[in-house]
Amino acid sequence: MRLVEKKYVVPFVVITTLFALWGFANDITNPMVAAFQTLMELPAAKASLIQFAFYGGYATMAIPAALFIRKYSYKSGILLGLALYAVGALLFIPAAARQSFTFFCFSLYILTFGLAFLETTANPFILSLGASTGSATSGANATRRLNLAQAFNPMGSLAGMAVASMVVLPNLLSDKRDAAGNIIFPMLSEAEKADIRLHDLAVIRDPYVALGIVVIIMMIIIALVKVPTAKLINHESHESSQIKKSSEDQIRVNSYDSCSTKKTIGRLWKNRVYREGVIAQVFYVAAQIMVWTFIIQYADNLGISKATAQNYNIIAMCLFLCGRFISTFLMKYVDGRKLLTIFGILAAICSLGAILIIGKLGLYCLIGISLFMSLMFPTIYGTALEKVSLEDASLGAAFLVMAIVGGALMPPLQGLIIDCGTIFGHPAVNVSYILPLICFIAVAIYGSRSRKNTKLIDHGLNGSNG
Numbered sequence: 001m002r003l004v005e006k007k008y009v010v011p012f013v014v015i016t017t018l019f020a021l022w023g024f025a026n027d028i029t030n031p032m033v034a035a036f037q038t039l040m041e042l043p044a045a046k047a048s049l050i051q052f053a054f055y056g057g058y059a060t061m062a063i064p065a066a067l068f069i070r071k072y073s074y075k076s077g078i079l080l081g082l083a084l085y086a087v088g089a090l091l092f093i094p095a096a097a098r099q100s101f102t103f104f105c106f107s108l109y110i111l112t113f114g115l116a117f118l119e120t121t122a123n124p125f126i127l128s129l130g131a132s133t134g135s136a137t138s139g140a141n142a143t144r145r146l147n148l149a150q151a152f153n154p155m156g157s158l159a160g161m162a163v164a165s166m167v168v169l170p171n172l173l174s175d176k177r178d179a180a181g182n183i184i185f186p187m188l189s190e191a192e193k194a195d196i197r198l199h200d201l202a203v204i205r206d207p208y209v210a211l212g213i214v215v216i217i218m219m220i221i222i223a224l225v226k227v228p229t230a231k232l233i234n235h236e237s238h239e240s241s242q243i244k245k246s247s248e249d250q251i252r253v254n255s256y257d258s259c260s261t262k263k264t265i266g267r268l269w270k271n272r273v274y275r276e277g278v279i280a281q282v283f284y285v286a287a288q289i290m291v292w293t294f295i296i297q298y299a300d301n302l303g304i305s306k307a308t309a310q311n312y313n314i315i316a317m318c319l320f321l322c323g324r325f326i327s328t329f330l331m332k333y334v335d336g337r338k339l340l341t342i343f344g345i346l347a348a349i350c351s352l353g354a355i356l357i358i359g360k361l362g363l364y365c366l367i368g369i370s371l372f373m374s375l376m377f378p379t380i381y382g383t384a385l386e387k388v389s390l391e392d393a394s395l396g397a398a399f400l401v402m403a404i405v406g407g408a409l410m411p412p413l414q415g416l417i418i419d420c421g422t423i424f425g426h427p428a429v430n431v432s433y434i435l436p437l438i439c440f441i442a443v444a445i446y447g448s449r450s451r452k453n454t455k456l457i458d459h460g461l462n463g464s465n466g
Contacts, residue, residue: 003141003144003145003148004129004145005129008129010225011129011225012126012129012145012149014221014222014225015078015122015125015126015149015222016126016148016149016152017152017218018078018082018118018122018218019122019149019150019151019152019153019156020152020153020155020156020159021085021118021156021214021215021218022115022118022119022153022156023152023153023154023155023156023157023159023160024156024157024159024160024163024211025085025111025112025115025156025160025211026054026156026157026160027156027157027158027160027161027164027317028160028161028163028164028168028207028208028211029050029051029054029108029160030051030164030293031164031165031168031169032050032164032204033047033050033051035168035169035172035174035175035200035204036050036101036104038172038174038175038183038185039172039174039185039196039197039200039201040101040197041186042101046101049101049105050104050105050108051408052105052408053105053106053108053109053112054108054109054112055112055404055405055407055408056109056112057108057109057110057111057112057113057115057116058112058115058116058119058401058402058404058405059402059404059405060109060113060116061112061113061116061117062116062119062120062398062399062401062402063395063398063399063402065077065081065116065117065120065121065398065401066120066394066395066397066398067261067394067395068080068117069120069121069394070391070394070395074121074124074125074128074394075222077117077120077121077394078117078118078121078122078125078222079219079222079223080114080117081113081114081115081116081117081118081120081121082114082118082215082216082218082219082222083114083219084110084111084113084114084117085111085114085115085118085212085215086114086212086213086215086216086219087110087111087114087212088107088108088109088110088111088112088113088114088212089107089111089208089209089211089212089215090208090209090212091103091106091107091110091111092104092107092204092205092208092209092212093205093209095107095201095205096201096202096204096205099197099198099201107208114215116401119397119401119404120394120397120398120401121394121397122149123146123378123381123397123400123401124385124393124394124396124397126145126146126149127142127143127145127146127382127385127393128142129145142382142386143331143336143378143379143382143383143386144328144331144332144336146378146379146381146382147324147327147328147331147336147375147378147379147382148324148325148328149378150324150377150378151321151324151325151328153324154317154320154321154324154374155321157317158314158317158318158321161313161314161317163207165310167203167207168203168204168207171200171203172200172203172204173185173196173199173200174196174197174200261395264391264392264395265395267389267392268388268392268395268396268399271387271388272453273383273384273386273387273450273453274384274385274387274388274396276384276446276449276450276453277380277381277383277384277385277400277446277450278384278399278400278403279442279446280380280384280442280443280446281377281380281381281384281400281403281404281406282403282405282406282409283406283438283439283440283442283443284373284376284377284380284406284439284443285377285403285404285405285406285407286406286407286409286410286411286435286436286439287347287373287410287435287436287439287440287443288373288376288377288407289406289407289408289410289411290410290411290414290432290433290435290436290439291316291366291369291370291373291433291436292313292316292317292370293411293414294411294414294415294418294429294432295309295312295313295316295363295366295367296309296310296313297418297429298354298362298363298366298429298430299312299363301427301429301430302359302360302363304363312363312367315367316366316367316369316370317370319367319368319370319371319374320370320371320373320374321374322371322374323370323371323372323373323374323375324374324375326374327339327343327374327375327379328375331375331379335451336375336379336382336383337379337383337447337448337450337451338447338451339375339379339447340375340376340379340380340383340443340444340446340447340450341444341447341448341451342447343372343373343374343375343376343444343447344372344376344440344441344443344444344445344446344447345440345444346372347369347372347373347376347436347440347443348437348440348441348444350365350366350368350369350372351365351369351433351434351436351437351440352365352437353365353366353368354366354369354430354433355430355431355433355434355437356430357430358426358427358430362430366433369436369440376443379447380400380443380446381397381400383447383450384396384400384450385397385400410435410439413435414432414433414435417431417432417435418432
């Protein structure tokens, strides 16, 4: 069976570009915390509101996005997501003009409204672009297809990191240092600070404005692309998964009287594979953010400069990207849930190396984790939705997107561990990676349990019940 049927190639390619767009937004925003902290002379706690606004947008808008899709269509959800994305990016213009940190946070909050719409719609849409035969092969193909599409997310992330490292950060006058390596901005007069602030906010603003223009162009392209009808893979009930074809040939989900939000949530909760998938996704996203956020601190403890340490971050992202393509190939021969279990175990082993080994080898273990994280998000996503009916899929996707908030939960705890300096004579930054270790064990357990529970469902047993 083909990974993407010929009639779906064009919409697949167009929608797949969206994965790069939200990857770009994620990784150009991360360095802005430090930039705003210096430029706006903020305490670290307040500067971190950049990330709070970013993740808050996902948490706020995922469910409304799902309800919108249920009423209208996947294509409408994608177009609205792109519109919100563009509005948030272009709001950086008045934010820079007013020199307001709160306005910048608000702009990012609106921008991630759009990202929440895109992730809630694009992921299940990619799953839907295939045969709905009810076979195990079609389900595996859908997960492989999502892994392939998700491979373009780290491409966007690398582009975002490159723009931040090569365009934004080097041109910030507020980050200039004296011979001793100290930032000189705090020692300047208010008039000098005002001039530098005006310049630097423009440097931060411009990439977002350019991004907003690119997003508008993508919105126009997607509006013009005719989307063929497709059925979301559903192995339980095909009769309840009928699709209307609108005049614009968009995918529209039938509105069943029995498909109220409350009943949908009830069905999702009773689906053990789905329920545990949401939990596994929270653990995975938490692990991903912890692994990537604190690579610099880990390297700094070894006497490696922050500039050099950023190169290790880029290497980790390259491994992550390679892993996406490798895992997509492997899933042609190995069940995705089994591969998820294996990769979870290997990521846990690398985490142990990062914890126990002091030196470059420990750092290499830390970087190596990214290779094994590569298939986790899309595979957990596809596995969790595999037994979810079409009419429940949009809301099911929303909870999986909300699981991204896991990235805001455990990293502060890891930071508290790192602040200890040493724990029983061992570097605290090494010890802190016990948290990602726990997360990867949880992911591996989900991979194993989902195989068992899916087999129970396929044999008509009670594997879908709590």
